[in-house]
Amino acid sequence: MSKKTLLGYLFIGMLLNGGFASCERQEMQNSARIELLDNSWNMNYPSTAQAELGAVTQADSLPAIEEIEKGFAIAFIVNLEVPTFDRHILEIPGILDVCLRQHNPLDRNKQNYPAYKMPDGSVPILEAGLELKSPVDGHMERMIIGIPLAILDQPLGEHEVVLNFSGVRWTMYVDGKLLDNDFPIGYPLPEKMKNWKIDSHFVSQAAIYYPSLQPERMERTTAELQPQIQYWTPTGHNAWVGDVVSLYHDGTYHLFYLYDRRGHQSKFGRGGHYFEHLSTKDFRHWTEHEAAVPIEEQWETFGTGTPFIFNNQLCISYGYHTTRIYPREQTTLPELYQYLDKHGHTGSFNRHQMTGVAAGSSYSVSDDGVHFRKTGILFHPCENPSIYVDPKGDLKMLANYGARGTWASDSVSGGWRCLDENFPLGGDCTFFFHWGGYDYIIGGFTRLWSKQTAQPDSVYRDVVAEGLDFYNGSCVPTITEIPNNRFVMAGWMWMKAWGGPLVIHEMVQLPEGGRIGTKWMDELVPAISPDVITLSGSSDKIEKVPSGSFLLTFDVTPVASDGKLTVNLLPSVDRGIQDACEWKLDNGEKRAQYTLAGGESIRERSLREGGAPQQGRNYAIENLIDTDKTFTVRMLVKASDKFDGSLVDTEIAGKRTMVSYREKLTVERLQFHSENMEVNNVRLSPLAE
Template identity: 45%
Template sequence: MPYMKKIILVITSFYLLQSGLAQSGAVSAKLHTLSPYFLFTASGTPSATLSTSRPKGDFTTDNTRQESFTIKMLVNFQPFSGEQTLLEVPGMITIKLRQADPENRDRQNYPAAKMQDGSLPVLEAGIILNAPGINLFTRQLEIGHPLASLKNPWGKHEVIVHFTKTHWTIYVDNELMDNDFVVGYPHWWHQRSWQINPAVVSEASLYLPGMNVERDNKRNIEQMPGLQYWTPRGHNSWVGDVATIYHDGRYHVFYLYDRRHHASKFGVGGHYFEHFSTTDFITWTEHEAATPIEEQWETIGTGSPFVYNNKLCISYGLHTSRIYPDSLTEYPDMLRYFNQHKKSGSFSSNPEEAYPSGATYSVSQDNVSNFKKSGALFHYSENPSVFTTPEGKLKMYANYKAKGTWESASLDSGWYCTDPDFPLGGDCTFDFRWGKYEYVVGGFTSLWRRTIGKNEPWKDIVAEGKDFYNGVGVPSVSPIGNGRYIMAGWMPITGWGGPFLIHELIQYPDGRIGTKWMKELIPATTDAVLLAKNVEQKNAFPVKDENFILTFDVVPQKKKNGKVALSFLPADGSNKKGCEMQINIAAFTAQYSDAVKDGFGEMQKSIRNGGNPSLVGNYAIENIMGVEKPFTVRILVKSNTKLGGTIIDTEIAGQNTLVTYRNGLNVDNILFNQERMDIHNLKIMKIVD
């Protein structure tokens, strides 16, 4: 045993020295994002100005409810302590610097970008909004960003805050840093005073109405991000519910753009569908939003993309009831129409009479992007999953304020309920067909299957313990040609919304579905370094890099017996915040649990036994496949300051995957523990994305 430890020490030392080896031949998938920079043009001179020689002043306005305004400032950021007010319009607007808590991620996730000394200076802009009759929204809306997210935090910068009837946005040097969605307006009065801090701000200009803003497409970020575990640009931006479709050789991803883990727009979400696509799964292109928020009453819920009359469309729900009571929306009239006619009616958006709510859709003008909202309200469901069958029929699974299966001859001619009792549950429901089977995925926890063409009931796959829930939240499944199917979704970090991820599906003759890594999305790595030819009991290995892939071979000593565990531990090697991934051959389970000092981690629950993989914490998957004979395990470990922790994505025997997120964990050591199992060929590869 001492001799073996020496061998392991030598091999590990070689890895630490060689972890910067040349990149392997793999090519990482990249997303070509839209420019985060914007151009500002004014239609006239500023309505008011301030300077170091005149740091206070008054201005007048003829309109006490301005639907837009812009404040532009030249600021010289310097190290500070405590809090500094940069500009103030008393009782309405405050722009300030403050030192935030480096350990408090709360809604803004400011610790995504700390200074080198660990401090966390942030720039914030708050505005008081008044929405008569809606007490919830008569309060301050605040946006901000950590200064460390700038390339050169200290020194002179141009800061712009811009208000429109739907957005409150802050820009630094023309780069969009943060925004939120408004309900209500600031009360300007006819005369207002304002002031700057001349020690930090040298000049400020106020534009009433606001300046014209357009994206600067000639300027973009230099480094294109990898796609697997991708999050949108920004310290507090995340991917929410995902809806996908493969159409005319192009795979489309629509996702609910989230800031602040559902806390935007005063907690109602303020979500809308962003959009990107690919034709080869290596080069991805971001498009303009498919359903941008354009009215204060809009906050958008999950729907589904579909093709109708040879046009690419996306259905979605208007969650207007999160902002206004149902009595002020179209919901009562839509429900009344259905009760009278036994089908849904088609209503047009007319906010002056009632705030639009329920199901609607947008249509691509070029069958790729460039979506235009229809303005039609075709159902009272606020999470409509519309799809076309291979026979060309329009169907819908209704969720949120409605349920059941619905059909219609056209989008706007009225929908009839054909099965009020199915789907049985789940939110954000998706349908797909594969071979002789049809499947329905019900949000976070439900999966059904039946044989196409047979008059048989839907089979509850979760109740059998043979589902494919593996930590991918609200999975959306699409065929992508050549008999391949992939599952896309998101994983939560510390709340609603998180990184985007895709796993590929495998179908077996009995209709069971397994999962594996999608080859096109495996990040590029350095060449593999052998850590150990044979791994002994309780072997520990230090790791140098935050992001890496481990591979090893497992040989059960006895058929249907034995287990292996791999613990991911922090620098001190303790089990505090550590995570254990365990494979139990006897039970045909795999799981994540808290790391333990001795033995194996506590047995976790699968989804049918009360576990919840969608929380990506501790859970189990059962009836795993391909482990009755020697098999290979691949584990991807990814960490960065925005995540504030570590993603661990495991593939077992190329047929089972499970993913977890461990808040606060930085992996510096890995520890093996096995029972009646032999472990061979342990290799590590640094991820170079």
């Protein structure tokens, strides 16, 4: 016999359909926090400028710039206003255009300017476009950096702006803070840098410097702590977390991530990625360090590798994705492959002594776990080298992006020989990890293999094909063992484009068969408000959620084997079900899914069935664990103007998690429905920060 339990929640003191909500207070908890580096910079101006403009002289000629490769910088004082039309406030005709304009509030392409809107919803921006000549084919292309004015503490009025072209970086500083940058390919044409001018209505003074400035980061006098490392993104309107790799060593968890701006569109779409570095000793207190692998030359853009320990040094491997910029024949790849084909193993090459532009695998090393130096050694032609030490202590590598297979060597710097040219298949970033009596290889966005450690590599089984994978909506997850037999999975969430917020979950291993699930990591659960809303009664609606970011928890007891449960995440009443999300659990099929709310019920596909959890939208997971008896569901909803929507993170029975990005959705209402399931102990708390 079917038994239906309808549940809901009432806003404080409200009566809905006979159901009552009550308020409790709990002890305020602290969320995990990250101590950021200071984003204030000393410009180190030289004693004199090459040229100046001001109220008296608003246009003038420029002195010749003899070494454009050394760059230039322009500093100016600007009075920012909300423009009614495009205002070109500073120009070097044919080279540089600094524009104050209104941006379409609906256009988040590349720059994501609408992450910061004015109170009236408008998005005025300050933008600088620099014309660069490609070193590859000679074509001209404009590289744009800019900010929404609303990102400033005081959007209007007087500000000091510095535009610094170093050859490697094209950067905008406002009031001494780095607010946007990109990584050039090519240089401006110096013969066109003949004249410049300002609009004195906006710019009161300007100075140009040859060569570029050498800004230095200031030392922070007081710590700046950002709450909630979970779902964290780097500071800025267009900055995101890309591929994550991690390692636990000497009491410290190191997390390296590819820093992304513009959703993979920096460096004219080539990515412009490099490794930034975070660390923690307890997962509650995090520290931001200087970049582990910075971009230091124009041709550099990095692909994913792995951190590992070799010769008592912390190393991180990576690939030079140079073929995104230069034709293969102009890179070092032909020479690397020629050596491999001739000798049957890879060589060790100093990139500084090779004629081609460096491409392939390299690595950096650190003696203290904080400061890294590039070795300059090219040891393999693949561009995503995943190096690890296997349970026997042997140095191995999984080759990706431009190569494939399993490789082994006695040294990182060369001598890599292929053990299996057909496994893994290459492509996405693959990582090895060992847990208990099992070995696993996770393959980027969609692949997972496992075997018993005692078995040969030839018997790895396809876990995805069995429907037993643990992909949960995060992208390119990396797995790391930490103390007390715990394993952590870190990745990023796909939102508008490549790159997104950081997502970290803990893993659970079942005693039989080595199957792995995921759960929330206790240390990283965001802090919630001390006000807790509990439910009694039979209402099935939540007419007003007190905050767009909240934690919802409830217990579920199956009454029959075919029980079903849905939670609809709804926007405001005037939007109806536009952009609404439905989370559904079908206990008869042991499935859960995210889908669109309203209309006909849609059966979303799991990864095994051809679905795409890595896209973080609508998908299913299957073979749920421990849902035959009473279990708990926890759901975190995180709304953000930067996200242009909400992130939904659901934990099921402490054994499976699933994350989804709901574009344009800010949850203001909830609606529940259950069949053959009893739902109790409903609690809802707004996130504290």
